[in-house]
Amino acid sequence: MRKAIIYKEWIKVRLFTPLAVSVLAGFTAYALLRIGRMYAFNGAGSVWLAVLDRNAVLIDNLKYLPALLGLLLGLVQFVPEMQQNRLKLTLHLPFLQSRMLLWMLGCGLALLAVLFIAQAAAIWICLRWLLAPELVARILMTALPWYAAGVLLYLFTAWIAVEPTWRRRLFDALVAAGVMRLLFMSDYPRTYDTLLPWIALLAACALFFPIYSADRFRRGCQD
Amino acid sequence: MSDPVIECRNLSHHYGERLIYENLSFEVPRGRVLGLLGKNGTGKTTTINILGGYLEPSAGQCLIFGEEIRSMRPETRTRIALLIEGHVQYAFMTIEEIERFYARFYPRWNRDAYYGLMEKLKVAPRQRISRMSCGQRSQVALGLILAQNADLLVLDDFSMGLDPGYRRLFVEYLRDYARSEEKTIFLTSHIIQDMEKLVDDCIVMDYGHILVQMPVGELLETFRRYTFTPGGAQIPEIPEFYSTAVVGAQAELYSFESPATVQGVLERAGVPCGDLQAETLNLEDAFIGLTGKY
Structure with a gap:
């Protein structure tokens, strides 16, 4: 049955996945080429100076990409479930309903994890040629909340999509917008380091938000 | 059962x-x-x-x-x-x-x-x-x-x-x-x-x-449509009669009661029904008879 759940989720995301890979690869390549060009034209010193003195993150044009992918993946996976109330079919399947939702979310999170880890690995490998490992680690640690935003926005999108009432959806969307605002408030490197455990805790809690929405759907909540 | x-x-x-x-x-x-x-x-x-x-x-x-x-x-x-x-x-x-x-x-x-x-x-x-x-x-x-x-x-x-x-x-x-x-x-x-x-x-x-x-x-065996000419008399409204209506000179009602019972009820209420006709129904007509047209 788990294989069947994964199979269905794969069918939903099979067009999205190559698109997401292309967009992610394209933007990442562009960001890395830009750094490479800076290096070639201005010399290593200027790049190091930008990172150390001016607190440049160098890959800041990738900032919103994980959130965008999280949003799109959430829509791709959960909007088809809510069209014509197809979630009824899913919840009728002989599988524990909360576990079913967790498996569906798990599929999405696994795909996001692969995409984000691949991007972070590409950045690490390429920047290691140009910068000291401490500086590359600093850049990636600065990017960590962006990835967290991707995961959170994915879970929030599922939460909002599965929610059966528009009034509540609006409330959920406001909460999601508030959290996103918080995560993108500062551009200063490693500002969020101390908040990362709390962000992780929030993501763990947000995993259960769509289950709550599905329960409201089952109870027949309406506007 | x-x-x-x-x-x-x-x-x-x-x-x-x-x-x-x-x-x-x-x-x-x-x-x-x-x-x-x-x-x-x-x-x-x-x-x-x-x-x-x-x-x-x-x-x-x-x-x-x-x-x-x-x-x-x-x-x-x-x-x-x-x-x-x-x-x-x-x-x-x-x-x-x-x-x-x-x-x-x-x-x-x-x-x-x-x-x-x-x-x-x-x-x-x-x-x-x-x-x-x-x-x-x-x-x-x-x-x-x-x-x-x-x-x-x-x-x-x-x-x-x-x-x-x-x-x-x-x-x-x-x-x-x-x-x-x-x-x-x-x-x-x-x-x-x-x-x-x-x-x-x-x-x-x-x-x-x-x-x-x-x-x-x-349902199809027992539920019937009755038509008759009431001659302007008021048809009694009782729970046994469904969807009673008069169109022109013709009255129509539906009931589970037998023709003899319906005739008896109408006659006791002073409704002329000498031409009472009973007909069995298909399910759609029976549904309309039970719930009314509107």
């Missing part, structure tokens, strides 16, 4: 202030095909949603196979096939994909039953369900239900959007399947002619309550 497959006791439901029904109780015995009939807004889909576990009734309880629906074990859910209004399915899948998906959930899955019906569709196995006509989608939904080999089929407005050919195909398949395999079916439809060919028992709902629950054969 054998064990009931569905037992609903004292169901009440409101949408906000609006009462849908109160203290609705009914049972569906094993091996019977029961049709739920009612005008729009009488609570048919509400009842199906309660039976599907997608709506918590304001009060009352519904059991299927002796289990409370909302806390039903997944193993019990394998015994229930559900058709959602509009033949909704995973339209982003193809015929093959959807079969492969469902097959893993149901231990008694009958692949041949599904593909047997799909052969009639003349669509490519890799065609997406979303690109099929409404009739073709209905056959996919039906094929999945037949393949599931469930003990109970719950079908919400199964004839919605289907042309006469597909409706007939759906009804005939379902009827043969239910009879040969002793399945229990609970269904609703707006097309009452289809119900007549399919259902053993019917529940006719009015706003807020059940008007009748009985075998269709008994």
Whole structure:
């Protein structure tokens, strides 16, 4: 049955996945080429100076990409479930309903994890040629909340999509917008380091938000 | 009577202030095909949603196979096939994909039953369900239900959007399947002619309550339309008479009472009815007689 759940989720995301890979690869390549060009034209010193003195993150044009992918993946996976109330079919399947939702979310999170880890690995490998490992680690640690935003926005999108009432959806969307605002408030490197455990805790809690929405759907909540 | 497959006791439901029904109780015995009939807004889909576990009734309880629906074990859910209004399915899948998906959930899955019906569709196995006509989608939904080999089929407005050919195909398949395999079916439809060919028992709902629950054969045998010329006399309004109306010189009423009883009641009320005519009805006319035209 788990294989069947994964199979269905794969069918939903099979067009999205190559698109997401292309967009992610394209933007990442562009960001890395830009750094490479800076290096070639201005010399290593200027790049190091930008990172150390001016607190440049160098890959800041990738900032919103994980959130965008999280949003799109959430829509791709959960909007088809809510069209014509197809979630009824899913919840009728002989599988524990909360576990079913967790498996569906798990599929999405696994795909996001692969995409984000691949991007972070590409950045690490390429920047290691140009910068000291401490500086590359600093850049990636600065990017960590962006990835967290991707995961959170994915879970929030599922939460909002599965929610059966528009009034509540609006409330959920406001909460999601508030959290996103918080995560993108500062551009200063490693500002969020101390908040990362709390962000992780929030993501763990947000995993259960769509289950709550599905329960409201089952109870027949309406506007 | 054998064990009931569905037992609903004292169901009440409101949408906000609006009462849908109160203290609705009914049972569906094993091996019977029961049709739920009612005008729009009488609570048919509400009842199906309660039976599907997608709506918590304001009060009352519904059991299927002796289990409370909302806390039903997944193993019990394998015994229930559900058709959602509009033949909704995973339209982003193809015929093959959807079969492969469902097959893993149901231990008694009958692949041949599904593909047997799909052969009639003349669509490519890799065609997406979303690109099929409404009739073709209905056959996919039906094929999945037949393949599931469930003990109970719950079908919400199964004839919605289907042309006469597909409706007939759906009804005939379902009827043969239910009879040969002793399945229990609970269904609703707006097309009452289809119900007549399919259902053993019917529940006719009015706003807020059940008007009748009985075998269709008994309903058609005992419920009659009476016409007569009342000559301007006032026809008595009694619970035994349904949908009484006078059009021109002709009066019409419906009743479960025998012609002799109806004649007696009318004569005692001083209504001339020497030309009283009684006629038996088909299910659609009986439904109109019970619920009224408007």
